[in-house]
Amino acid sequence: MQTTIRRRLPLVTGLLTVVSLVAVVAAVRQAIPDALLPPVPHSILAAIPHLNALLSAAAIVTIIAGWRSIQADDVDRHRRLMLTSLGLFLGFLALYLLRVAIEGPTSFGGPEWLKLWVYYPILGVHMLLAIVCIPLVYHVLLLGLTHAPAELSETLHPRLGRIAATLWLISFSLGIVVYLMLYVLPL
Template identity: 70%
Template structure:
């Protein structure tokens, strides 16, 4: 089975990316049937953005730790840190999609000038980077899952991983800025 996955990493990456994007679009457009959504108390729904900001901060920490670990040649620490980063990403995404599928996207209620010149550009870049990161992250994780650590240097894993980690960091950081603009900074 691992050999089959190994030969088809680009195809599996594409399939995972397409499925992920379809799920995200369905949730954001509130196309998920209510019957599959769990009933959540308002307190839980309102806590999700705060939890996601904390998850994002933790993910930034694990990505940086993983990046430093591989630069120091600590392969197992790198593997654990990047695995933790991916699990944090999945937790973030699951909570975000649950909330947005139930309540819809949050609107920015601040001044129009701030919305046009700060909020929308930050949100747009955050979303664009999240979309770009998705196949890159899937690709490097699939390479890591289908190759021995000693083989990864001969694959695109190091090169693509550096790009994926950098963009992932920026996306998580901009997500925290979006959170601050929506929920923390009273305007």
């Protein structure tokens, strides 16, 4: 299986990206049939944004630690931390999709000028980076999982990894700003 994925890396990256984006669009448009969604108490749905902010903050920490680990040439720690970052992201994504599929996207309740000049630009950049990160993260992950550590320097893994990690950090950080604007800051 590893050899098959390695030979078809662009195809697998593309398929994973398309599946991920279709899932996000279906959830945001509330196009997932109710029969496929589990019953979730309102208290759990209300807690998801707060939990997702914690998952995002934890992912920021693990991405930075993973970046530092590879700079220190600690490949095993780097791998563990980046897989942990991916796990945190997947947990975030599953909870986000569940909540949005059931309740729909949260509307910004602040003043119109703040929505237009601050909230929407931050949200737009966050969303754009999240979309751009999906294929980058998948590609870097698949390279890391299908190549021996000694081979990775001969692949796009180091260069794309730096780009993916940087964009991922910015996206997670902006996601926390969006969370603060929606749920925490008094407007």
